[in-house]
Amino acid sequence: MNEERRRILDMLAAGKVTAAEADQLLGALGDGPPPPAATPGGSKPANPKYLRVLVEGYLDDQHPGGKVNVRVPMDLLRAGVKLAALLPAGVSDQINAALHKQGVDIDVSKIKPENLEDIVEQLRDLTVDVDGPQGEHVRVFCE
């Protein structure tokens, strides 16, 4: 349970807010991803198993009310990084150039398998939440 939700429930338990007000406050927090479960030995949440990308609302002119929901296993990311590490330098340069064209400045040759767990560790706390100008809502998170 995250800090905000716990605080609201504490306020409800202490009688500082009514159930309806607590419901409104919880609703205002949004229906974000459920917080990861804590590991038995400490306060750190368990490792995420999936990367989720959600796009809701406007997709294009033909799909004003569409939805895209992609779930990618973390194992696939791990295997992909290991494969990318084996790519010759010339191939990496081509991938970097293609990514740069799309506005993504990442040097894939610098992503090494030994750094992979650090990347996954950082992804655990990552949540990207973007509201677009045409009503589209993009969320990226791990679960």
Place this chain on the structure above:
Amino acid sequence: MIFPPSFVHVERGGLGIWLPVFLLWPFVALGLVLTVIAAAIALLVLQPRSLPLALDVGVAVARVFCATRGTRVEAGPLPSPFIVTVH
């Protein structure tokens, strides 16, 4: 031990179909073995030092294929998006 995808579930508008991908395993394995043998022979003749790298790439590609289990893609207009799940 990791296994390649066994089933792919495709769903549209409440209608779903399970595709038994595991039936293709023997053919994929046969193709992989033949490719590895052909690549090994070609590399031994043309560039012997690249052989270990080629084997590593082959193993890495197989791992990526196996790791697709659990992938789910849901896309399209509401209320009946197209859903593909790899099991």
